[in-house]
Amino acid sequence: MNPLSILLNKCTLNGDNYEWKRNLNIVLNYDKITWVLSDHEPEALTPQSTPQDIEYHKKWHDANELAKCYILASMNSILQKQHEGMGNAADIMLHLHEMFSTKTRSAKVKAINAFKDLKQKPGELVRDYMLKVISCLNEAELNGAEIDGKTQISMIIHSLNLSFSQFKLDYELHTRDYTLGGLMNDLQNVEEVLDLKKKPEAHAISTSKPKPKGKNKITGNKKISKGLMGAKKKAMKKKTDSKDNTKGKCFHCGVKRHWK
Structure with a gap:
């Protein structure tokens, strides 16, 4: 028995899974009988048939019967009933293609578009x-x-x-x-x-030294603070100078600190 026939049991043809054909081809290839699906049925033997004709006739019919068994065994019961009376495996496959090719065609287009996209x-x-x-x-x-x-x-x-x-x-x-x-x-x-x-x-980005933030602002603040301090000193000096002026003599009477 073909050890790969278990593939057909796992993927029984029910009408919605025509990809079942892929598994069927694997099984038929293992038994080297795929050729029976494409080679025509040999003519009936006659007294004039050569030994080669007789050998090919037997080989074809043996391969055909085995292929039919694999195909029918991998279908659901409804499809089995519909196809069990057909003479050869190639006719069964042709009929299945006619039944399910529309679904297969749309699935094919969908798959191709998915690949293109x-x-x-x-x-x-x-x-x-x-x-x-x-x-x-x-x-x-x-x-x-x-x-x-x-x-x-x-x-x-x-x-x-x-x-x-x-x-x-x-x-x-x-x-x-x-x-x-x-x-x-x-x-x-x-x-x-x-x-x-x-x-x-x-x-390089992670090891580059980041520029210190706020340095300019600090420098600026220092400058501003120095400027303010200078302005304050000038104001104090003016104030002091104005106070010192009050200590002078009155220009009317000559008495110190007397301006009136």
Whole structure:
């Protein structure tokens, strides 16, 4: 028994989850019988059939029966009843596609748009962003979308934030053949370099001596206080001088301190 058949039990087709097909393909690939869904049924054997014809006829029918069992076993009871009388696995898959392709198409468009709208936020880590990107791509492929590798990489690079502007420019000038893993690795290296550049700047800001606050004000106050003291001294001197003048002789009678 195929150990991967447990995947089909976990994701039984019920009409709302046509992505079930992905798990089915995994199981069929394991048993090397995916080909039976695309190869036409061989003609009935005749006395003139060659040994090769007989061998292929048996091989096809064995693979077809096994594929049918996997497909029917992974459906809910309603869909099983509807498809169990069909002759071959390819016909069942075609009928399922006709039934659920509309839902799949809308899900595919939605997944593609979600991928196109992805933008890396300022400060968002490369690792977190790339995992989000890979999740969107998986969702799109799950629903039948086909985006070639170069287009995927180009769209991802153009969705990076402004911190990677130099990386974008280098990619445009010297286009490289990236895989998703390779791109993620290079972006993380760039991210580390950018972080190292930021740290000395932050250190310089934190270690620079702050200008003493209020120094000018204190100096100004000192100047003001000195000015006030000088003005007070002058006023006192004038007052003293005016008092001293009263000690002189009267210019009428010659008597001291007598002005009247």
